[in-house]
Amino acid sequence: MNKIAIIGFGAAAIGFIEKIKDQDFEIHVFEKSKDIYSSSISGIRADGKLFVSNEMGGDIYINRELQKQLVDYYISHTDNKTVETGQSFSSEKFYNQFYAKGFQPITSDFYHIGTDQLKEVLYNIYENFKLYKNVHFHFNQEITQVENHENKIKLSNGEVFDKVVVAVGRSGHKLIKKTITDYPELILDNTKVDLGIRYEVPDHVVDELNKEMYEFKIRYKSKTGYTVRTFCNNPSGYVVTENYDDFTTVNGHAKLKQKSKNTNFAILVTIKLTEPFNDPIGYGSYIAKMSNLLAGPDKVILQTYSHFKNSKRTKNLYRVLPTLEEDKYILGDINLAFPRRIMESIIEFIETLNEIVPGIANPDNLVYAPEIKFYSNALNNEKFPNLKFVGDCSGATRSIIYATAHGYLMAEEMIAQRK
Numbered sequence: 001m002n003k004i005a006i007i008g009f010g011a012a013a014i015g016f017i018e019k020i021k022d023q024d025f026e027i028h029v030f031e032k033s034k035d036i037y038s039s040s041i042s043g044i045r046a047d048g049k050l051f052v053s054n055e056m057g058g059d060i061y062i063n064r065e066l067q068k069q070l071v072d073y074y075i076s077h078t079d080n081k082t083v084e085t086g087q088s089f090s091s092e093k094f095y096n097q098f099y100a101k102g103f104q105p106i107t108s109d110f111y112h113i114g115t116d117q118l119k120e121v122l123y124n125i126y127e128n129f130k131l132y133k134n135v136h137f138h139f140n141q142e143i144t145q146v147e148n149h150e151n152k153i154k155l156s157n158g159e160v161f162d163k164v165v166v167a168v169g170r171s172g173h174k175l176i177k178k179t180i181t182d183y184p185e186l187i188l189d190n191t192k193v194d195l196g197i198r199y200e201v202p203d204h205v206v207d208e209l210n211k212e213m214y215e216f217k218i219r220y221k222s223k224t225g226y227t228v229r230t231f232c233n234n235p236s237g238y239v240v241t242e243n244y245d246d247f248t249t250v251n252g253h254a255k256l257k258q259k260s261k262n263t264n265f266a267i268l269v270t271i272k273l274t275e276p277f278n279d280p281i282g283y284g285s286y287i288a289k290m291s292n293l294l295a296g297p298d299k300v301i302l303q304t305y306s307h308f309k310n311s312k313r314t315k316n317l318y319r320v321l322p323t324l325e326e327d328k329y330i331l332g333d334i335n336l337a338f339p340r341r342i343m344e345s346i347i348e349f350i351e352t353l354n355e356i357v358p359g360i361a362n363p364d365n366l367v368y369a370p371e372i373k374f375y376s377n378a379l380n381n382e383k384f385p386n387l388k389f390v391g392d393c394s395g396a397t398r399s400i401i402y403a404t405a406h407g408y409l410m411a412e413e414m415i416a417q418r419k
């Protein structure tokens with residue numbers, strides 16, 4: 001029986017195991033978190049907005065049927081099978097309005113499981129996998145190195161496998177860094193970073209959009225030349241901070257039951273670095289650290305939109321009150337940390353959006369910074385026949401459904417190869 005190791009138990013691993021679990025393979029899952037209840041395990045813990053789209057989620061093609069099949073798979077593992085749904089830009093009215101102002105509307109179908117229900121989903125899936133005698137879980141096992149030998153792959157814990165599937169997501173960047181240092185030929189591309197803000201407005205400002213599509217995804221080509229996009233809209237949601245090893249950024253999520261009175265979403269500017277720069281992660285990290293330097297350790301900067309636009313430090317808030325906990329932000333001026341070209345791109349985006357959604361540019365709306373999305377290096381899965389990378393760590397995906405599908409398709413490929 002072929003012995004396969006999968007490193008990490010997140011979305012991509014779930015897709016992989018689901019497809020291969022009843023085949024003639026011995027599967028070993030190595031997960032660095034201490035158990036299935038650990039708060040650091042898997043990316044399917046926060047928010048859980050699943051979407052079916054060919055325009056976002058990753059850089060690989062996943063047909064919509066498989067995407068929907070995987071959405072249904074996750075929903076079938078919730079306890080009460082209740083989700084919020086929506087369709088982004090299915091209505092011609094909205095599509096045409098946004099298009100006319102220069103926005104590129106992104107079409108997709110959404111299914112929102114919610115942070116509260118997601119924990120059950122992960123647990124229920126795990127319980128199902130455990131029923132298979134050929135699937136073995138090893139928690140508390142952080143893999144720090146993978147070595148490619150002629151017909152086998154050796155892990156840092158000394159164990160040897162016929163095939164290894166690395167599915168460590170973004171939090172596994174140390175293992176990926178070590179692997180690409182050992183095998184630089186795996187790298188296909190690394191030039192992009194998305195940098196911007198989290199924007200928070202009262203629900204009623206975006207009520208019509210929230211009701212129509214739950215998540216509105218748009219792209220916009222700014223006069224600066226940069227592309228600006230919305231990301232992760234959370235109706236009646238909450239702003240939270242996210243701690244990396246050496247800096248803190250802002251993020252947002254929504255719960256199925258507990259609701260706030262505000263909607264938050266990210267506005268991100270995609271920065272493509274060209275020669276001689278080749279370190280987008282370093283560039284984004286420095287800007288994040290600069291924001292943290294101004295805000296204080298583990299805090300982010302909060303500013304009203306009018307002060308953000310006019311480069312003044314915010315000292316008081318007015319009608320919109322933050323959903324981020326008070327000890328996690330400092331009122332300040334984001335202009336001291338962000339380059340002008342990024343600021344101008346975001347302001348132009350908000351002002352143009354205000355022509356379609358009046359109130360979006362209200363002076364007392366809230367701006368939090370920094371929000372950053374790093375793109376992982378795109379890795380070449382053709383380089384080694386027995387060492388594969390799936391999900392976000394491969395650079396090919398950026399969402400739960402795409403990562404799950406990537407794992408699923410990798411399993412399909414391995415099953416086909418064996419036959």
Ligand SMILES: Cc1cc2nc3c(=O)[nH]c(=O)nc-3n(C[C@H](O)[C@H](O)[C@H](O)COP(=O)(O)OP(=O)(O)OC[C@H]3O[C@@H](n4cnc5c(N)ncnc54)[C@H](O)[C@@H]3O)c2cc1C
Nearest residue numbers: 008010011012032042043049143169172391392398399400
């Ligand atoms: C706050 C937040 C909210 C998000 N919300 C959404 C959303 O609503 N909808 C959506 O589609 N996407 C969302 N995403 C993105 C989504 O979580 C990821 O795209 C997806 O989980 C990627 O799946 P993955 O399997 O590649 O990695 P992950 O799901 O992150 O799983 C990787 C696993 O590998 C483990 N691991 C890491 N390194 C090692 C190692 N060296 N050894 C052993 N184990 C290791 C980790 O502990 C983790 O369990 C969100 C991300 C974040 C951070």
